[in-house]
Ligand SMILES: C[S@@+](CC[C@H](N)C(=O)[O-])C[C@H]1O[C@@H](n2cnc3c(N)ncnc32)[C@H](O)[C@@H]1O
């Protein structure tokens with residue numbers, strides 16, 4: 001079982017981001033954390049086992065004082081063991097040594113920084129409220145606080161990217177005390193400032209391939225279309241769990257949980273969530289075909305792969321063609337995609 005916890009507060013709204021987060025609701029944060037803890041205690045009744053991973057994401061978890069996480073970790077104490085991966089997202093503008101040290105003391109063992117780029121112009125273009133220096137500083141602080149598992153999120157495929165800009169970013173990445181990179185191609189999302197400016201995205205497969213190859217040269221192995229790690233141990237258990245369709249609890253306003261064929265959505269609105277953290281906005285029942293397609297789709301995007309037993313005879317015929325064209329590989333009954341950049345096409349071909 002995995003657990004996702006959502007913190008719906010941000011200091012500012014980035015131009016590309018459609019995540020459930022608010023810049024004007026900080027006065028609700030104490031009430032929110034109480035409601036979150038109440039829902040968490042209820043959700044934990046759904047499992048008897050230790051959690052494989054916990055991901056505290058947002059929004060901006062570092063915009064909430066460290067002490068406000070104490071009760072959450074008290075509720076979690078019987079569900080965490082030495083192997084539980086516990087990640088928290090942090091933004092360079094709000095990360096301090098005290099915050100990092102306290103979260104580490106509570107049991108967090110992985111920090112994920114939303115860096116996006118080290119180029120100040122690109123950061124402005126994306127609507128970020130930090131600069132290169134703040135990003136570098138926060139990464140050093142995490143290392144100083146004793147974190148050995150540090151991820152950086154970066155964004156590419158933007159209109160401001162040039163070969164030089166990307167190369168400069170990669171040169172910096174090479175020198176940092178990090179063991180994981182999540183590199184996302186910009187997507188244009190409804191409800192964001194970028195939605196009416198689709199020209200800000202420029203898809204450039206050559207640039208993506210260059211980024212992937214450079215990261216490989218620095219020792220980061222790609223294990224999913226957007227994820228790269230320095231070694232197998234540094235791969236995110238949480239991500240892998242999602243791709244292998246493990247069950248996950250979803251706690252917080254706008255979180256999503258999925259147990260078996262039931263996907264549930266706690267309230268998105270922060271005040272409504274505080275008023276009733278136990279009532280879901282929606283419960284979706286997934287049919288077996290949907291579950292299978294999602295498993296195939298996610299498996300092909302990552303080194304999780306897809307067990308051959310999930311495919312029907314017609315699909316297996318198509319797989320023979322893909323094997324002949326060397327687009328996929330079969331190992332011990334698991335099908336692996338050889339090029340993550342075409343994973344969606346392969347999934348659709350097999351549909
Ligand atoms: C859930 S967000 C929150 C992270 C954290 N608040 C931060 O921004 O520093 C996680 C990551 O998703 C990525 N992301 C969000 N929206 C995106 C978009 N429209 N296109 C590409 N990447 C996006 C960003 O890299 C971001 O750091």
Ligand code: SF4
Nearest residue numbers: 010013014017058059
């Ligand atoms: S990218 Fe992160 S900081 Fe920016 S609005 Fe989204 S959640 Fe908030």
